[in-house]
Amino acid sequence: MFNGKLKALTFSYDDGVTQDRRLIEIFNKYGLKATFNLNSELLGQPNSLIRDGVQIDHTKNKPEDVRHIYAGHEVAAHTLTHPFLPELDDAEVIRQVEEDRLKLSELVGYEVLGMAYPGGGVNYDGRVADLIKTGTGIKYARTGDWTCGFEPWADVYRYSGTLYHHVCWDQMLRMGEEFVEMKTDTPKVFYIYGHAYEFDIFPERWAMFEEFCKMISGHDDIFYGTNLEVLVK
Numbered sequence: 001m002f003n004g005k006l007k008a009l010t011f012s013y014d015d016g017v018t019q020d021r022r023l024i025e026i027f028n029k030y031g032l033k034a035t036f037n038l039n040s041e042l043l044g045q046p047n048s049l050i051r052d053g054v055q056i057d058h059t060k061n062k063p064e065d066v067r068h069i070y071a072g073h074e075v076a077a078h079t080l081t082h083p084f085l086p087e088l089d090d091a092e093v094i095r096q097v098e099e100d101r102l103k104l105s106e107l108v109g110y111e112v113l114g115m116a117y118p119g120g121g122v123n124y125d126g127r128v129a130d131l132i133k134t135g136t137g138i139k140y141a142r143t144g145d146w147t148c149g150f151e152p153w154a155d156v157y158r159y160s161g162t163l164y165h166h167v168c169w170d171q172m173l174r175m176g177e178e179f180v181e182m183k184t185d186t187p188k189v190f191y192i193y194g195h196a197y198e199f200d201i202f203p204e205r206w207a208m209f210e211e212f213c214k215m216i217s218g219h220d221d222i223f224y225g226t227n228l229e230v231l232v233k
Contacts, residue, residue: 002223002230006184009222010035010230012142012161012193014078014116016043016060019196021069026210028072030217035227036070037078037116037142040103049197056200066107074226076114077101077138084119085128093128094135101137113139114228116193120144129157140231142193150179150188156231161191166198169205176216189230190216 002008009032013020016038027034043066047058061069079085079096080103088096097115104112115138117123123144132138140156146163148171153159165172172192179190199206217224 001187002225005221005223006186007179007182007188007190007222008230009179009190009216009224010192010227012037012076012116012191012227013196014118014193015039015058015082015195015197016066016078017195017197018057018059018061019200020061022206023196023199024069024073026213029210030213032213032217032224033073033226033229035074035076035114035116037076037114038066038100038104039078039080039082039118040100040107041080042082051198052201054201056197058197063107066104067109070108074114074228075104075108075112076116076227077104077112078116079118082118084123085117086123086125090127090131090135093131097132097138098136111137113137113232114141116142117144124158129155133157140227142191142227146193148175150182150190152187152189152231159191159231161193162189163192165192165194165209166201173208173212176212180216180219180222191227191230 011034014037043060044062045060048055049058077100080100085093101112121144132141142159145160147160
């Protein structure tokens, strides 16, 4: 159970981009909690991406602003420089994760305990997951997979969320209504993840997402928490 409730909602956003500020304003307005996964050695770097044929800003927040920007939410690791972890040797996997965790802990003023594997698709393997579990201080790690369901995963070092909002946008809206109306006798988790910059690809989705947050917030039978609060009891 989650603070005595059987349903929990949590969000996870990667890369530490400047669009996180606008997203956090929406979460704070509706009393929602999220986890933000940052690459400590990329903080402050300007960048842009082409996604779905649209050029969008991918500038990272400055390290000195991290504590203020993400106050009230959870900061988690995303590796130092966003490499594809299965291609690295054991020592480098541990270094990328643990040094990122420690640097972020210093920035935010509390111990960082979670992470999201960097990259899309199959972005981890059993070796990598085991190295993180045994060789770092990380207590949970989210993969790039999604389940399209509300059943919580037993293995928190290979945790797959419910859906990736950019790919499953319409499904997210439908599942939100389903989650609100659901009655359950067993724990259920609605875990939404993505990147805040993706809202800029279809700018109308900012307002649509705020309406989604308004709809799904404020229900007495739902626990609204960070990834750590939901996945690690």
